[in-house]
Amino acid sequence: MRTREDVQALTARVLSRVSAPEAQIEYGFTRSLTTRFAENAITQNRGGEEEELRLTVAYGSRHGSSAINTVDDGALERLVTRAEAIARVAPEDPEHVPPLGPQQYPQTPSRLDPRVARMEPGAIADHVQHIIGLAGEHGYVASGLMGATVKTAALATSAGLHAFYRYSKVELSTTMHGPQGSGYAAESSWTAGDVDPDAIARRALATAHSAQAPRAAEPGDYTVILEPLAVADLLLFMAMNLGAREAEEGSTALAGTLGTQLLSERFTLTTEIDDPRLPAAPFSDDGLPSRRIAWIERGVPRRLHHSRYWARVKGESPDPSLFPLCIAGEDRSVDDLVARCARGLLVKRLWYIRYVDRKELLLTGMTRDGLFLVEDGRISCPVKNLRFNESPLVLFRNIVGLSRHGYVNNFMRLPAVMSEGFTFSSTTESV
Amino acid sequence: MRDFAEVALDVARGAGAGYADVRVVEERENRVYVRRRSLQLIDENESFGYAVRVLIYGAWGFASSTLLSKDSVAATARMAVATALASGKARRMPPIVMAPEPAHVETCVGPCEEDPFRVSHGEKADLLLCACDAMLRVPGVVMTMGLLEFSRVHRIIATTDGTCVDTTNHFAHPMLQAVAVVGGESQERSYQGGARQAGYEFIRSLDLMANAPRWAEEAVRKCTADPSPAGIMDLVLDPDHLALTMHESVGHPTELDRILGWESNFAGRSFISPEDVGRLTYGSPIVNFTVDNTMPSGVGSWFYDDDGVAMQTFPIVRQGLLVGLGTTRETAPLIGGLRSAGCCRADGFRSFPINRIPNLYMEPGTDDSVTPDTLIAGVDRGVYIQGRGSFSIDQMRNNFQFGGDMFWLIEHGKVTKPLKKVTYRAQTRQFWGSCDAIAGRAHWKPFGLMNCGKGEPSQRMRMTHGASYCRFRNISVGEANA
Numbered sequence: 001m002r003t004r005e006d007v008q009a010l011t012a013r014v015l016s017r018v019s020a021p022e023a024q025i026e027y028g029f030t031r032s033l034t035t036r037f038a039e040n041a042i043t044q045n046r047g048g049e050e051e052e053l054r055l056t057v058a059y060g061s062r063h064g065s066s067a068i069n070t071v072d073d074g075a076l077e078r079l080v081t082r083a084e085a086i087a088r089v090a091p092e093d094p095e096h097v098p099p100l101g102p103q104q105y106p107q108t109p110s111r112l113d114p115r116v117a118r119m120e121p122g123a124i125a126d127h128v129q130h131i132i133g134l135a136g137e138h139g140y141v142a143s144g145l146m147g148a149t150v151k152t153a154a155l156a157t158s159a160g161l162h163a164f165y166r167y168s169k170v171e172l173s174t175t176m177h178g179p180q181g182s183g184y185a186a187e188s189s190w191t192a193g194d195v196d197p198d199a200i201a202r203r204a205l206a207t208a209h210s211a212q213a214p215r216a217a218e219p220g221d222y223t224v225i226l227e228p229l230a231v232a233d234l235l236l237f238m239a240m241n242l243g244a245r246e247a248e249e250g251s252t253a254l255a256g257t258l259g260t261q262l263l264s265e266r267f268t269l270t271t272e273i274d275d276p277r278l279p280a281a282p283f284s285d286d287g288l289p290s291r292r293i294a295w296i297e298r299g300v301p302r303r304l305h306h307s308r309y310w311a312r313v314k315g316e317s318p319d320p321s322l323f324p325l326c327i328a329g330e331d332r333s334v335d336d337l338v339a340r341c342a343r344g345l346l347v348k349r350l351w352y353i354r355y356v357d358r359k360e361l362l363l364t365g366m367t368r369d370g371l372f373l374v375e376d377g378r379i380s381c382p383v384k385n386l387r388f389n390e391s392p393l394v395l396f397r398n399i400v401g402l403s404r405h406g407y408v409n410n411f412m413r414l415p416a417v418m419s420e421g422f423t424f425s426s427t428t429e430s431v
Numbered sequence: 432m433r434d435f436a437e438v439a440l441d442v443a444r445g446a447g448a449g450y451a452d453v454r455v456v457e458e459r460e461n462r463v464y465v466r467r468r469s470l471q472l473i474d475e476n477e478s479f480g481y482a483v484r485v486l487i488y489g490a491w492g493f494a495s496s497t498l499l500s501k502d503s504v505a506a507t508a509r510m511a512v513a514t515a516l517a518s519g520k521a522r523r524m525p526p527i528v529m530a531p532e533p534a535h536v537e538t539c540v541g542p543c544e545e546d547p548f549r550v551s552h553g554e555k556a557d558l559l560l561c562a563c564d565a566m567l568r569v570p571g572v573v574m575t576m577g578l579l580e581f582s583r584v585h586r587i588i589a590t591t592d593g594t595c596v597d598t599t600n601h602f603a604h605p606m607l608q609a610v611a612v613v614g615g616e617s618q619e620r621s622y623q624g625g626a627r628q629a630g631y632e633f634i635r636s637l638d639l640m641a642n643a644p645r646w647a648e649e650a651v652r653k654c655t656a657d658p659s660p661a662g663i664m665d666l667v668l669d670p671d672h673l674a675l676t677m678h679e680s681v682g683h684p685t686e687l688d689r690i691l692g693w694e695s696n697f698a699g700r701s702f703i704s705p706e707d708v709g710r711l712t713y714g715s716p717i718v719n720f721t722v723d724n725t726m727p728s729g730v731g732s733w734f735y736d737d738d739g740v741a742m743q744t745f746p747i748v749r750q751g752l753l754v755g756l757g758t759t760r761e762t763a764p765l766i767g768g769l770r771s772a773g774c775c776r777a778d779g780f781r782s783f784p785i786n787r788i789p790n791l792y793m794e795p796g797t798d799d800s801v802t803p804d805t806l807i808a809g810v811d812r813g814v815y816i817q818g819r820g821s822f823s824i825d826q827m828r829n830n831f832q833f834g835g836d837m838f839w840l841i842e843h844g845k846v847t848k849p850l851k852k853v854t855y856r857a858q859t860r861q862f863w864g865s866c867d868a869i870a871g872r873a874h875w876k877p878f879g880l881m882n883c884g885k886g887e888p889s890q891r892m893r894m895t896h897g898a899s900y901c902r903f904r905n906i907s908v909g910e911a912n913a
Binding site for chain 1: 472474475478479482490491492494496497510513517518521522551552556557573616691694696697702783825829830852856888912
């Protein structure tokens with residue numbers, strides 16, 4: 001694994017070969033171990049590492065790019081030759097923006113855990129063996145994934161920018177299947193200490209145990225309590241629609257909503273970079289410094305994402321990455337939300353979500369791995385999975401309660417959301 | 432390269448591997464992406480790497496690298512051995528046994544008449560810029576997108592069984608889309624022809640420039656069209672649309688690894704059980720599905736899969752009855768199979784090969800006189816759907832809901848007006864069981880899919896589907912907007 005100095009020397013070596021007036025070189029390195037298991041056995045076990053270099057050069061507004069994954073003199077020569085050859089013949093791009101010069105980056109805390117970098121396949125297999133053992137003891141079948149990854153991202157430009165970031169990620173997810181129902185749990189973090197295989201396995205087992213022998217539930221409008229994992233899946237689609245340009249073109253649901261009371265006053269959406277649990281890079285892919293951004297405050301959209309080009313057109317400042325994305329929570333547990341629910345559905349996980357109508361932000365998808373009927377403030381029984389056709393705008397407009405936040409997929413901090421009038425349209429026998 | 436492979440295989444044999452393979456993958460890629468009148472991306476990329484896969488005492492190990500020297504290859508093989516020994520801590524019982532496959536030694540090159548890497552970048556960019564410009568000239572169109580993707584994949588697979596195959600395949604994948612806004616409504620319309628194993632000649636054959644204004648006009652027309660009707664009615668579906676329907680509801684449920692529960696944590700399982708083969712009614716008696724991994728220009732026609740198994744043709748559904756499954760050398764023996772069906776694929780050198788949907792198509796109707804118009808004439812009230820749109824299916828592949836790219840109301844046997852926001856929902860076997868007519872061979876069309884997601888870490892895969900126009904009776908339409 002190259003040091004910061006080695007990477008800087010490598011990117012400088014590439015830039016020194018470039019004759020085009022503008023150049024940007026991106027460096028990436030990934031070392032990963034991933035172990036998959038299913039039916040109480042390891043089914044795949046892999047490891048590897050790889051570097052990548054991506055070069056973009058420009059002559060005026062004509063640009064071209066190239067990428068390689070081997071680093072030797074021949075490959076570096078091809079990298080530069082190809083990018084320059086493309087740029088010389090490319091048509092002018094009216095939206096071209098030149099590469100950034102030196103930037104002032106925030107001092108985000110380190111998200112590199114040496115324990116993750118040193119993790120061996122045998123140690124991962126030990127954790128998997130433990131999870132499988134627990135499943136067997138309780139009469140369930142375990143499947144899942146455990147992985148350990150170390151990544152480096154670096155950026156350098158002909159205008160003098162140098163950026164470098166290294167981080168680690170450990171992830172574990174597991175599904176426990178019983179004869180008539182399943183449960184799922186997952187954690188990921190930059191540090192191994194946050195991912196407790198025993199606790200994760202027991203959480204999945206508890207859900208699976210409760211999910212056995214589901215009853216049929218009629219499709220219709222329900223009060224729902226979506227756990228953070230399910231909220232995250234819907235929020236991602238909303239995040240894809242936060243573009244300022246697309247809103248101005250009129251093709252997204254956020255068009256014309258700035259400053260209006262679009263969602264519940266309980267809903268606040270921000271990008272946060274100072275949570276020590278979330279791996280916020282100090283810079284975005286395009287080199288912009290990361291910063292806190294309030295997108296939606298108390299239900300009112302305040303800011304849409306401006307790319308560097310669109311910011312120039314509109315006379316705005318450009319926005320870095322949306323992630324880590326956070327919804328503010330409230331001081332109560334998921335159990336407290338259940339206790340407040342007269343009749344509704346507790347949703348553990350969603351699956352196969354797709355647009356039905358992009359402009360309305362209408363989505364469809366299925367529940368899976370634990371769907372429960374809540375009656376009179378308690379979980380009364382598991383129910384068969386349902387298909388929903390609903391918009392996250394409706395979910396976040398009709399909020400009646402939020403829990404304390406949890407962390408999802410290492411890039412989101414979200415509460416469980418209790419909301420009214422969530423539409424389910426059909427059922428399935430699949431468990 | 433053979434010498435390097437032998438270094439890895441020797442390490443594996445020395446560690447007691449019952450089976451091992453080395454897969455070297457060299458890829459070239461060229462992409463051109465236009466948004467409105469801006470050439471946002473034009474690039475040419477290369478990647479090289481290899482993976483060593485070893486089976487030791489019935490447990491898998493796998494390691495990949497981009498460093499090619501005898502020392503690096505040996506180190507990568509030792510890493511694969513270490514992961515196999517770790518896997519042995521939670522070995523499947525009975526231990527993995529690979530289905531036998533004859534040793535193959537062959538060099539094969541797939542179809543490519545005009546090398547896309549020799550076509551000028553300027554020509555490709557101009558095509559997309561002109562097509563997007565033509566669409567933007569249609570009043571109401573606010574955004575257009577065009578993409579050309581070309582790749583050349585060169586693989587060398589050497590196994591301890593004596594196989595050493597060298598394959599090269601080219602893939603061409605275009606996309607073109609118009610987004611219109613009229614009043615408060617926004618709708619899209621896209622190129623729907625899919626990808627092909629071919630060179631640049633495939634792009635030339637499509638005449639994207641001539642079609643672009645029509646797609647743009649139809650996007651605008653959709654904005655002011657009536658919304659979907661709701662209720663139980665008949666559907667006529669075109670081949671481009673059916674490609675995705677069969678992918679989700681026939682292709683994935685018949686992957687044996689899903690049936691065995693190996694995708695439980697992410698992509699899901701299947702409603703099928705191994706005992707269903709030869710017994711389960713999957714569709715009406717006119718429904719026949721066939722796997723053909725030798726299909727000319729099929730994007731899944733790779734000569735050999737990543738187990739080193741020769742590509743094959745076999746039935747999946749015959750006269751409505753489930754008769755076959757997609758299998759690999761690892762999965763086939765678990766249901767008593769004597770040979771893999773050749774469905775083991777990885778999306779790159781760094782990925783562990785898994786059970787994948789092959790080229791899978793629906794046979795055309797046997798009556799050549801049946802045409803799309805015939806099918807529509809037999810519908811009193813229903814919807815004719817063209818192309819792919821929204822798609823979602825549950826993790827056991829039962830309940831699905833699909834949209835489309837263009838919709839037309841059928842009234843009293845005639846197409847009467849365009850519609851928007853149409854979805855239909857069905858259960859897999861109910862849906863295929865409701866197929867009552869299929870147009871003849873002249874209307875059959877292939878569709879290459881380039882981005883099927885499966886596995887953890889996620890992998891993208893290519894396969895070609897195909898169908899003629901079909902009619903389905905009594906399907907629930909319009910639930911999404913009800």
